[in-house]
Amino acid sequence: MKFMQLNRRNAAACALVCAAFAFGGAPAHAQDCGSKDSIVIPTHNWSSQIVMSHVIGQLFEKIGCNVEYTSTDSQAVYEAVRIGDATIEVEVWEGAFAASFNKALDKGGIIDAGNHAAVTREEWWYPAFVEEHCPGLPDWKALKACAAKFSRPDSGGKGVFVDGPVDWAHDHFVPMIDALELNFVMKNVGGAAALWAELEAAAKKNEPIVLFNWTPNFTDALYGGKFIEFPARTDACIKDASWGVNPKAVRDCGNPADGYLKKAAWHGMPVKWPAAYKALTRVSFTTNQIGTMAVYVDVDEMEHDEAAARWISENEEVWKPWLYAAQ
Numbered sequence: 507m508k509f510m511q512l513n514r515r516n517a518a519a520c521a522l523v524c525a526a527f528a529f530g531g532a533p534a535h536a537q538d539c540g541s542k543d544s545i546v547i548p549t550h551n552w553s554s555q556i557v558m559s560h561v562i563g564q565l566f567e568k569i570g571c572n573v574e575y576t577s578t579d580s581q582a583v584y585e586a587v588r589i590g591d592a593t594i595e596v597e598v599w600e601g602a603f604a605a606s607f608n609k610a611l612d613k614g615g616i617i618d619a620g621n622h623a624a625v626t627r628e629e630w631w632y633p634a635f636v637e638e639h640c641p642g643l644p645d646w647k648a649l650k651a652c653a654a655k656f657s658r659p660d661s662g663g664k665g666v667f668v669d670g671p672v673d674w675a676h677d678h679f680v681p682m683i684d685a686l687e688l689n690f691v692m693k694n695v696g697g698a699a700a701l702w703a704e705l706e707a708a709a710k711k712n713e714p715i716v717l718f719n720w721t722p723n724f725t726d727a728l729y730g731g732k733f734i735e736f737p738a739r740t741d742a743c744i745k746d747a748s749w750g751v752n753p754k755a756v757r758d759c760g761n762p763a764d765g766y767l768k769k770a771a772w773h774g775m776p777v778k779w780p781a782a783y784k785a786l787t788r789v790s791f792t793t794n795q796i797g798t799m800a801v802y803v804d805v806d807e808m809e810h811d812e813a814a815a816r817w818i819s820e821n822e823e824v825w826k827p828w829l830y831a832a833q
């Protein structure tokens with residue numbers, strides 16, 4: 507009996523070590539990463555992106571990489587990755603960043619490192635209690651009829667759409683407001699935390715609010731809110747004025763309802779840090795996993811790096827194949 511246990515333990519140990527040799531050609535230690543230079547991971551101004559950056563950075567460290575984090579503008583980052591000042595971008599949201607990403611792809615130097623499983627949406631959104639104030643929501647025509655209910659003392663009777671910071675590049679909402687003849691103005695706040703402060707203040711006073719939000723996010727689990735259903739996004743809506751409810755204007759439609767979420771990398775990464783690049787291409791987070799990363803910060807009030815360590819400790823079976831699986 508004792509002998510058998512010993513053997514089994516040896517067999518288990520071999521299963522780990524031998525597998526590492528068989529799969530990677532070497533066990534998971536320092537030289538696996540490639541260059542000793544730091545992989546530079548840029549972070550932005552919403553929680554899931556910062557936690558996910560730390561998750562991926564901490565995973566890279568498990569295969570011996572050196573990692574550095576740097577806080578950057580979420581649009582300028584595509585040029586930074588293209589020229590190698592930053593090494594990766596872990597959350598390329600189609601709605602907010604496709605234009606900047608595509609521009610960098612056209613110039614060369616940045617690579618598409620594949621999609622996450624999560625489907626994304628970035629759109630005007632309201633918490634559930636607002637529906638009582640404005641029956642007919644989430645249809646956009648109800649929002650149009652209720653505009654005055656969303657006004658504030660300084661908005662001249664117009665409804666206020668509470669938007670994120672300017673680097674999320676929502677310039678297209680201005681022509682959308684015009685094209686759909688919404689009696690609304692936009693109010694930018696400084697970052698995601700300021701959005702949640704506006705949300706909490708409105709909820710406490712039971713005051714109607716419509717704000718920018720997205721999925722995956724912590725709000726998926728926490729609020730019964732909904733996105734406004736504007737006319738569906740089509741190519742024609744963007745290019746052809748005659749399309750849609752306003753025959754004289756383009757942009758009489760909302761944001762894409764099923765956007766991608768990609769990873770991107772500097773084109774030198776596959777040569778300089780091959781194992782890390784391979785792992786990055788395999789990384790694929792689901793809506794639930796990304797929402798959970800945001801919950802750890804926005805609800806549980808953890809630090810980003812601690813939230814990342816917690817996610818890693820709770821999800822070994824998810825990330826192990828990304829780091830160690832056969833080619």
Ligand code: TMO
Pocket residue numbers: 552599602628670674720
């Ligand atoms: C890019 N964002 C998730 C803030 O819309």
